[in-house]
Amino acid sequence: MRSSMRLFIIINLLIISKVAFAETIQIQFTADDSYSIEVAHIEVGDIIEWLPVNEGHNVEFFAGPEMNLLPETSEIDDFHSVVFKVSGVYLYGCTPHADMGMLGLIVVGNDFHNLESIKNIQLSSVAKLVLHRFIAIAQSSSKS
Secondary structure, three states, X not given: OHHHHHHHHHHHHHHHHXXXXXXXXXXXXXXXXXXXXXXXXXXXXXXXXEEOOOXXXXXXXXXXOXXXXXXXXXXXXXXEEEEOOOOEEEEEEOOOOHHHOOEEEEEEOOOXXXXXXXXXXXXXXXXXXXXXXXXXXXXXXXXX
């Protein structure tokens, strides 16, 4: 009985500590049609908030590790928040400005398993160049 109670307490402490240590990262829509953080490295359970500091922008996810679980597209000029529960690489952008390169890349859990599918997504030539730059940044700053 005592050992099962100890196990119960330990499991609860682990769960609470994971929630307590989740990070929140804030990304702003900038005046030059970009995001203030273009490549973010986070852990599973972390939160990203997009802040509509400048008008005319939103967040739309184009690809991720599980396409059927991608976050909803935000409304233009709205605050948007996502808790990332699945590790992998996520590609998002501003719906009206993605073709001009307003993209962002998120690496969750330092997991690049779906990077090839991200590389193969259909984008404008400008957006493709931006994506390749972001991938290089993500890989060079990945946690070894």
